[in-house]
Structure formats: structure tokens, C-alpha cells
Amino acid sequence: MTGRQADVIVVGAGPSGSACAAELARQGVDVLLLHDGTHAVDSVETTQPGATGVITSILGPVLGPPHSTVPGARSSWADPSLVETDFLFDPSDGAWAVERRAFDAAARDAAVERGARLVSARVTSVEREGDAWQVCAADGELFGAGFLVDATGRAGAIVRRLGARVERHDGLVAMVGEGCPGPDARDGTLVESVEDGWWYATTLGDRVSVGLVTHADLLPPAGERDAVWRVLLGQTRHLRSVVSVNEDVFVRTRRADTSVTEPMHGDGWLAVGDAAAAWDPLSSQGLTAGILLAGRAARAIVAGSDALEEWQDDVRMLVEDTVGLQREYYEMETRWPDAPFWRQWERLD
Ligand SMILES: Cc1cc2nc3c(=O)[nH]c(=O)nc-3n(C[C@H](O)[C@H](O)[C@H](O)COP(=O)(O)OP(=O)(O)OC[C@H]3O[C@@H](n4cnc5c(N)ncnc54)[C@H](O)[C@@H]3O)c2cc1C
Incomplete structure (x- = not known):
């Protein structure tokens, strides 16, 4: 075995990778979190209403300035008028507008605080040698572990190489x-x-x-x-x-498609976040679901293969529910029945 060793290597230090590494470390697992130093997402996004508990339970107090709570959302959908949805009437707490660079950095810090080892590395290849993974970075540095987590976002850079395929529900x-x-x-x-x-x-x-x-x-x-x-x-x-x-x-x-990776886990590997399942941004659930399911994936890795199967079934179920809900929303919009965008959508039935 050569290079730095750990129980688990998480490739990709976006919110889902950091959440997975944080939860693994909290469970006492020796984990390396490999960060390529880039900012895959450098924009403002909103969490789902009620996400505070989910996010802080895994990452601690990462929500606060420069992020801000938002009282509601405004939409003009299926009707030209603008409608306000007030989160104040939501029994859970409100949503957050988050600045992704700052949020992702705080999530990485949280993983480190919990005991994950953050290393700067862009992974270029992975190889299985017996029961161990050998991971190679662009600068030639080598890392080894018994379990590998792909948290590289929609690229799914690791799991695609391992033969997993993406099922896209829309274009x-x-x-x-x-x-x-x-x-x-x-x-x-x-x-x-x-x-x-x-x-x-x-x-x-x-x-x-x-x-x-x-x-x-x-x-x-x-x-x-x-x-x-x-x-x-x-x-x-x-x-x-x-x-x-x-x-x-x-x-x-x-x-921006809703898509799922099949399978999401295999012998000694698993995908989290967008690398496992990605969502139509209309749902505003990428961050919240990514963090929640990455935390659960970490616990499943520790618990073993039955827990991993259960976790995968739950992710599939969430994808199915989201696709159903998504379709309901798009079908509500009937103002442009002949427009290719809305017609194309109907053809999915
Ligand atoms: C237009 C649009 C709007 C959106 N708006 C919202 C919103 O308002 N609210 C919301 O909750 N979600 C939103 N989303 C979804 C959200 O952006 C994603 O779900 C979220 O970024 C997924 O996080 P992740 O950690 O899985 O992946 P990412 O954030 O993509 O992070 C992956 C990380 O892996 C790194 N990486 C990639 N390859 C390698 C490699 N070979 N070696 C090492 N590191 C690597 C990347 O650089 C990156 O740091 C939106 C998505 C789109 C497309």
C-alpha cells in the first residue's frame, strides 16, 4: 500500500461530500476528504423551508451571515399574476438564501472540525487492488482506503468509471x-x-x-x-x-435534469449528492436532500450492506416522488400548449 491511507476516501468537497465526511468522522471513521480546490457552484441558492434542522444536525452551525433567512417565495406559474408563498405559515422554520462559496467552505470546515482530514487533490484515476482502493491525484499523489465515496456532483467522475449509468428523467x-x-x-x-x-x-x-x-x-x-x-x-x-x-x-x-445513478453503490463504493441523484432546480432540494442523504449514507457505510440497500431504496423512492410532483407542476402550466418546451414535457407521459 502506498500513499496516505484512511478507512474511507470521499472524493469531492461540495456540500454532500463534506456532509458525508463530517458524519463518517463523527461515527469514528478515519476519513480523507479530497477537494479539487474549485468552486463547482458559485451562485446564490435557496434551501427548502425547514432545512435548518437537517443541515445543522449534520454540519453544525453553518447557517448564519452571509446567508439569510427568507420569509417566502414569489412565483408566476400557470397564471400571469405574481403569487406569494409565505413560509411564516409553514409549521417548520423558513428557508435560507445561501452564498454557495461561503456555504461550501463552512461545510468543509465542519467536516474538519468533526475529524475528517481535508486534502487538496483532483482525482484522475481510481483502481481496486484486492479489498483496497488506490486513488491517484493529478499531481501524482496516491491515497488508499477500503471504501470510496463519489461526491463529485453531476459529473459522477468515479462511479461512471466503475460502470454506473445515469438515468435522466427529463432533458x-x-x-x-x-x-x-x-x-x-x-x-x-x-x-x-x-x-x-x-x-x-x-x-x-x-x-x-x-x-x-x-x-x-x-x-x-x-x-x-x-x-x-x-x-x-x-x-x-x-x-x-x-x-x-x-x-x-x-x-x-x-x-438541470432530474436524474438517478444506477446503481448508487457497489462493492466498496457509493455515490452521494448529485453524483447519486440530481433534481430539477424547481424543487430547490439539491442542497437539503444532498446533505440529508449524504449523512444517512455515512451511517449506512458504517452499518453495512443491508443498510446500504435500504439507503439506496430510499433515494430511489425520493426520486420517484420528485418526478411525480415535478410532472404535476409542469402540467399545471397550460398557457403555451404548442410551445416545444411544454409539448416536450407532455411527451414524457
Ligand atoms: C440552475 C441550478 C439551480 C439550482 N438551485 C438550487 C437551489 O436554489 N437550492 C438547492 O438546494 N439546490 C439547487 N441546485 C442544486 C445544487 O446546486 C446541487 O444539488 C448541489 O450543488 C449538489 O451538491 P454536491 O455536493 O452533490 O455537488 P457539487 O456542489 O457539484 O460539488 C461537487 C464537488 O466535487 C468536486 N470534484 C469534481 N470532480 C472532482 C475530482 N475528480 N476530484 C476532486 N474533486 C472533484 C467539484 O469541484 C465540487 O467541489 C441548483 C442546480 C442548478 C443546476
Whole structure:
């Protein structure tokens, strides 16, 4: 055996990887958390209402400034008017608008506080030698462990190599940019459905992350994307007054489909977070579900194979429930029956 050794190696130090490492360490497992030093997500996102307990039970007090609680969400869906959903009437606590760079850094710190060893490494290859994994980083450093966790986000960089496949339930993609608050901005999310899909704008202080979620087949050519995005943003009824974007705004395209990796675990390995199951951003559940299920995955690793099977069944069930709910929401929007985005959706039935 060569290189640094541990019981478990977690590859990827986004929120799910850090949550998994934190919970493993809390269970007394010797865990290495490998962080490639990049920020896969550098935007403002919102948690689900009632997420505080889930997040703090695994990561401790990571919610606080610069993040902010939000009193509700605003949406224009299936109707041109803007509707307020007030979380104050939610029996659980409210939602949070989180700045992902700061949140991800705090989650990594929490994992370290619980005893995980954080190492800077971009993993380029993994190999199974008997009962042990040998992990190689881009700089040639080697690591070894008996169990490997893939927390590399939608890339699923490890599990794809191990033969797991992704089942996509839809073809959603998001064109995402950044702006400043407009006159009607306030912390939290505003969602507005349009002929080509739906827009969201999530505000936190002086930052607004804004995106158009559409179908991959409907993406404008790469060279025209920034300009088309700006024009379509200007055509929104409500959203354009909560965000102001520069002429030179740079739009990134992100996969936004609901998808599940099959299988999610195998002999000595498991996937967590988006690498296991990823969600339509309309659900705002990526962070919360990722952290919750990563904590549960950590406990299942410690408990053994029956617990891992149960955990996998639970994730599959959550995906099925989400797909059902997602479809109900999209079917509510009937204003553009002939538009390819909404027609395409109906074809999934
Ligand atoms: C448009 C859009 C809007 C969204 N809005 C919300 C929202 O409002 N609320 C919400 O809860 N969710 C939202 N989500 C979902 C949320 O962003 C994800 O669910 C969340 O980031 C998943 O966390 P993760 O830790 O699984 O993966 P990631 O955050 O993707 O982290 C993976 C980490 O692994 C690292 N990595 C990758 N490859 C390697 C490698 N080879 N070696 C080492 N490290 C590696 C990456 O750099 C990264 O640090 C949104 C998603 C999209 C597409």
C-alpha cells in the first residue's frame, strides 16, 4: 500500500461530500476528504423551508451571515399574476438564501472540525487492488482506503468509471448568469414560467443569481447564448424588475435534469449528492436532500450492506416522488400548449 491511507476516501468537497465526511468522522471513521480546490457552484441558492434542522444536525452551525433567512417565495406559474408563498405559515422554520462559496467552505470546515482530514487533490484515476482502493491525484499523489465515496456532483467522475449509468428523467438545462438587485428585488427566489421554460432569480444582499431553465434541444447556439438570454430576460413580466444584468454578462450552461445513478453503490463504493441523484432546480432540494442523504449514507457505510440497500431504496423512492410532483407542476402550466418546451414535457407521459 502506498500513499496516505484512511478507512474511507470521499472524493469531492461540495456540500454532500463534506456532509458525508463530517458524519463518517463523527461515527469514528478515519476519513480523507479530497477537494479539487474549485468552486463547482458559485451562485446564490435557496434551501427548502425547514432545512435548518437537517443541515445543522449534520454540519453544525453553518447557517448564519452571509446567508439569510427568507420569509417566502414569489412565483408566476400557470397564471400571469405574481403569487406569494409565505413560509411564516409553514409549521417548520423558513428557508435560507445561501452564498454557495461561503456555504461550501463552512461545510468543509465542519467536516474538519468533526475529524475528517481535508486534502487538496483532483482525482484522475481510481483502481481496486484486492479489498483496497488506490486513488491517484493529478499531481501524482496516491491515497488508499477500503471504501470510496463519489461526491463529485453531476459529473459522477468515479462511479461512471466503475460502470454506473445515469438515468435522466427529463432533458432540462439551465442558462445561468449573475446580476445586481433590481427595484423589486428582495432576498429569496422568484420563479416565472415563460414560453421557453421558466426563469428563476435568487437574491441575497447585493447578488442575484438568475437562470432560464429550458430543454437541451431548445438551447440557442453557444455563440448566441448570452445575447438571446438577455433578450428573453427582458421579455419577462416580473423577473426583469428584480435583477439588473450588465451588457457583458457571461451565461453558463448547467445540466438541470432530474436524474438517478444506477446503481448508487457497489462493492466498496457509493455515490452521494448529485453524483447519486440530481433534481430539477424547481424543487430547490439539491442542497437539503444532498446533505440529508449524504449523512444517512455515512451511517449506512458504517452499518453495512443491508443498510446500504435500504439507503439506496430510499433515494430511489425520493426520486420517484420528485418526478411525480415535478410532472404535476409542469402540467399545471397550460398557457403555451404548442410551445416545444411544454409539448416536450407532455411527451414524457
Ligand atoms: C440552475 C441550478 C439551480 C439550482 N438551485 C438550487 C437551489 O436554489 N437550492 C438547492 O438546494 N439546490 C439547487 N441546485 C442544486 C445544487 O446546486 C446541487 O444539488 C448541489 O450543488 C449538489 O451538491 P454536491 O455536493 O452533490 O455537488 P457539487 O456542489 O457539484 O460539488 C461537487 C464537488 O466535487 C468536486 N470534484 C469534481 N470532480 C472532482 C475530482 N475528480 N476530484 C476532486 N474533486 C472533484 C467539484 O469541484 C465540487 O467541489 C441548483 C442546480 C442548478 C443546476
